[in-house]
Amino acid sequence: MSHDVSPIDALAAHAEQRNDRRAFFKAAVGAAAVGAGAFLVSNPAQAQTLTDADILNFALNLEYLEANFYYYAVYGRGIPEASITGVGTPVAATGGTLRVFDDRLLGEMAREIAEDELAHVNFLRKALGSAAVAQPAIDLSVSPTSAFSRAAQAATLVPADTAFDPYASDLNFLYGAFLFEDVGVTAYKGASGLLSSKTYIDAAAGILAAEAYHASMIRTTIDQLGGNAGLKASTIRGDTELVSTARDSLDGASDLDQGIAYVTSGAGPTSNIVPTDANGIAFGRTTGQVLNIVYLNKAQVTSGGFFPAGVNGTIRSSANNA
């Protein structure tokens, strides 16, 4: 190694500069982002009137979706009826089926996650008391026009007008879970700055962490299969980028999503289990952006995709990214 450190110094300085510049840009847009970035709804007037209950109910809708997805896979049915009542008319989730996992460990992880997600549902319902919203209609079905199929078609995992069944194989199940989990993380991450009550901030931080654990379990398990052929891309890792890109195309211009494709650096191949920004920080989404994804619509709408009749509660409109 040369004793002349100046080139390395220069490079290091450049790297730091690049980082400083990044920080500067962040600070520059930060003023806008603070107002618009942290789980705020797209409509500023509405943001003024949001209560913690509104936000927790929004989260409850997402938990209903996740809990039912996993519950069907593990138990062949939706979550218990006692856990879906509330303001509005409860509707049982439809279309899911039992998955007999080929990989025993994946089955054990699905069982763990199913239990966590139901616990989240029940916790939020308990916290909200009589203000808890009922479970809205949830589409977990597998016809060619179902939410899962349309999401998979958009990601080009399957051809147009073709069914995608997340319960048909271990891999399909992982893709289905992958579709949801990172969204849950970004939703709670966005929520953290919006809640007023310290108690709820504390609880939401703990749910955020649980969702990140789940996402990591799914992404790691996919990665362990990663070199194998995907449904569309030449590898499974490539497929996750397609799903990620499809999500990203719905939620607006910001790049808030990453698959698990490896990158190669001087130090060697590097995985991407954790989707992060330049600071090693996980992404957040606004409520509107989250709804863009679960409604499978980049326009400002109040229903669609996995929630055919929309979510319940005051936060129900996706952002206008059309």
Added chain:
Amino acid sequence: MIDRETLLEVFDIAERRRAERRRFLRMAGTAVAATAGASLLAACDDDDDKYAPPATPTPTPAPGAGLPAGDVDILNFALNLEYLEANYYSFAAFGSGLNATLQTGTGQQGAVTGGAKVGFATDAVAAYAREIAADENQHVLFLRQQLGSAAVAQPAINIDGGANGAFTAAARSAGVVGPTGTFNPYENEENWLLGGMLLSDVGVTAYKGSASLISSKVILDAAAGILAVEAYHSGLLRTLLYRKGLTMPLLRPNAGRISDSRDVIDNPVESDEGIGPVTINGGAASNIVQADGDGIVFGRSAGDVLNVAYLNAGAATSGGFFPAGVNGTIKASTAG
């Protein structure tokens, strides 16, 4: 010099990750647009600016932007933990620690004892190690930027894999090795996973525990994002331990022993959890997530975090992984 190269490697990875991703997205975006029949994305082909430099999702104040004093204390506390994690993972992945320029600050700057490059048996685990190392280095950088001149220096850190190392002390007290045994987390990838689990699980609980104590909404948003990343790391390590445990029967029990010893040392409340398997509704389930009955990941107070980091169940201001204590105002572990 080695340090500088490590820093460059870290930046290299982070930059390439983003650049690669952008390239991939452009290609994938083209492919998606080509299948315009997909009704969902039919309207996408007009937003060519989609991959232009986006507004950042993480609001960031200018350094030294007058953070509340309490937030400075919390961020500095977190910075100490990030120093520890960044060094552990950087040594394992690259064979060298945190860059010297990132160790300066207020308080007593200290050196790192130990640390070594791991000879990973599988390419995937080596790739995970590089990823985690890059993330942890970014966390150090980020926190230092937020704190500006208020950032604490890296304290003395013991991540030695020898008989006098903090890992060995932790492993002895956990029963992972016998009372005179040595635990070297750099010896093989399974040991590295256990050592990583020991540290990363604590990182999760530390950020979770401090979330509701942060005043600044901007800092809270960033801290929530770091919390999530730490949970991803912890989930990654625990998932691998669980999977490897299928064929390496000691791994799951050893993960449980580490958990048990953390639980004994931090406070009288039982909250720390091993990786399973456990029984749920009559079936076997993993226990990757350290969640309570509400599915909520538990948090630790700063004092309880320091109990684990100092490997001391009592009130102390140094020990274990921080032989001279952490820097900053939050430095004492709690009795009981």
